[in-house]
Amino acid sequence: MKPIVMAGGSGSRLWPKSRAAFPKQFLSLTSEHSMLQDTLLRLKGLDTEAPVFVCNDDHRFIVAEQLRQAGLKHDGILLEPMGKNTAPAIALAALHARLKGEDPILLVLAADHVIQNTPAFHQAVKEAEALARQDKLVTFGVVPTCAHTGYGYIKRGAALGDSGYQVASFEEKPDMPKAQAFVDSGEYLWNSGMFMFKASRYLQELSKFAPEILGVCEKAIETESLDLEFVRVDADIFATCPEDSIDYAVMEKTDAAAVVPLDAGWSDVGSWSSLWEVQDKDENGNVVQGDAMLVDVKDSYINAEQRLIAVLGLQDVIVVETKDAILVAHKDKVQDIKTVVNKLKAEARSEYKFHREVFRPWGSYDSIDNGQRFQVKRITVKPGEKLSVQMHHHRAEHWIVVSGTAKVTCDEDTFLMSENQSTYIPIGVVHSLENPGKIPLELIEVQSGAYLGEDDIVRFSDRYGRTGGDKQETKQ
Template identity: 60%
Template sequence: MIVPVIMAGGSGTRLWPLSRKLYPKQFIAFGGELSLLQQTTERLQGLDCAKPLLVCNEEHRFLAAEQMLRVGFEDLSILLEPEGRNTAPAIALAAMQAMKNGQDPILLVLAADHHIKNKDAFQQSVLKGKALAKKDKLVTFGIVPHSPETGYGYIKKGSAVKGDGFEILQFVEKPGSAKAASYLESGEYFWNSGTFMFRAGLYLEELKLHNPGIFEACRAAMDNKTHDLHFVRVDKKAFLSCPSDSIDYAVLEKTDKGVIVPMDAGWSDVGSWSALWDITPRDENGNALQGDVISQATSNCFIMSEDKLVATLGVENLIVVETRDAVLVADRRKAQDIKSLVLEIEKNKRSEHIIHREVFRPWGSYDCIDVGNRYQVKRITVKPGAKLSVQMHHHRAEHWVVVSGTAKVTNGQESFLVTENQSTYIPVGQTHSLENPGSIPLELIEVQSGSYLGEDDIVRFEDKYGRR
């Protein structure tokens, strides 16, 4: 049986303003019902797979758990990285976790933020990779290139090996346009998909042989792991001592067991708005339009509206993306450079690269709809059965007005229900909590007032989600 390992880290800064540090691209549904993470699990259906093992960032843990729950996965193991150390250590943690109880399964390592158009072709390549993995090969899947793409890494193939694969000669970083064109013409190169397959034990053996520093740091981190709800936390100090390196360079370029299996399945790493335009259905003028959009004399554009009407007239080759708190207008040919805009936003000490106006929490979400001097207004949604932490604030009072549903409020020593069109008040310094005891979402308006309204003015006394 195959154990899928889904790498759900990464920030996706080139897809700003939709992708943010605390809500990156793997959790976004780009014009569809399923996020990229959920699509990754969906394309495994039909293969003989165990439950996926996720590896993700600490700050994304509740997003990952919630999205997996929505597509039917319960009681998952989600490995939390204290800090990113590239793919070689992350896969080592997953391999060690998968080998508990003396098992040695075949791992299928997948990125959570890729798009694959042809599920059948993907699965056919996976089955070829599985056959080679059973023969003690470390398999990487090479994407058959169709254009001289400069945004991808490449792998140069060597001699054919029995079982529809090739030896690995070289990994190549993103090339310039001339080199990319020569790679395509030669027929000797594949795009590097970041997808792998091998026995867990074999990977760890080769990692220990070729990069013992990574192996030992990961083993120490896993020796002192702890469990919390769905989450497996590794020892932070041990993991932060781990060298940072990719599996490509830490293992696959050095081992004599590495092979490439070709994959031609309509793959994209969705690494930019231009790449998203490539894979999105377009109208007769070459426009990919999503949301509330009206366009005239517009061609070859990607236009997305999240909240407001976006209208265009007499433009071409643009990326236009509107969210509740930011608007991006860019030349589609400059889509790879959007990361520099994000760096500028960060440099100016703004928050739009970190969070959306609507922020998701394990209990639901809140949308900051108005901010002024000494006040802030939020629309809060609490899921049925969910409860916010028992907490207090040093610098702000809160007024709650229930719009729909029923709230169970604890205000100091008193607990009571607040229903539609009713309100209550939480004074500064008062211990309190909010809970939805009903079967429908609780919607309320919160008005905060006080000298400081930051999210860090929360003292938690009790939290069912293990937050501190």
């Protein structure tokens, strides 16, 4: 089996922890590992090849860094030029997997699901594999624990041996009476969005029911190229691809659809209330992470990132604190968080997209203070890494080393700085920053000038393959 891990996401449903530039699959919410790392770690014990990842361009370095941190291998990080939903994304992965002339069985997984019972998951995967070898297109149907209106449902058909069933029908997200009827009947399962099939079998059915999607993906991947450890396809061609989900494009139309029941403590963690449901609670039904003081609080989720949170006399609330935002919501209203995110986006506020601390392939920066004509950042550069050779038209910069060693190039001069030393980068001067040491480099950067926007950067050379200006990224 070759796992295909779908690592896209908009980062809106678990705001303020998740953001567009750092969605939930990269967060550590239920364990010490990120959800993406847990997705791969739970495969241990199965006979699988190195996985292929599908993600968007903005998240590529986060995926690569989280795999490196966990010591996990991969067989390609496939970059979608733009989101086109799951049918094209899986098509690209299937075509990429077949480039070696092989026809692997693909285990398609989302990078942001929680599965609490790994042995039960392994058993379901093995049962699905047996059906996939019989040319079935298998989906995993979660055994319902309640009448849930947030999931699509799958109706079981005739049994296929001892493990799976034919799919009788797919049902859209129902209202509560219909969801209750589904659960009471015992014939319905939640649609998990996980699949297993031969690469060739999926492509065959896609050619039958969505030939335009397959045709565009085949043309886009003909010119696939390797950029560091990332696989790029033709963006202009892929932009013409129809947007559709695998359910609508293939699974609802094929007569080869099968479903394997999965009873393994699954959740797609689609909201803060879903996260509360799957985590261990105290005697009052509360989930508490971080520094919190609770008095007469019940059935609530409290997550403190940096500061003490005190909550008194409340029930069924969600309180989430980050460095730059705090969410307070009733558990019944967390599905409306997207309204807040959309409003932040409409007002061009950075909180919808970025955390105060932003991760880059060379390290990270934390915007710790700002005001009129100045901004202060704490910059961390990993050992051996280097920011791009760059210049700014509107701002000067002061760098003060807190720990480690900095190799600085400022115009024609290159020199080393150590703890408590500082330097000045004037407006318009070409410069770069590098960590030549064995420990992380920590420094404070003070920016000053008439314009401090993130698009005031001209990049001349970069070891990560990026050049020119970039309105979304700074200090690269």
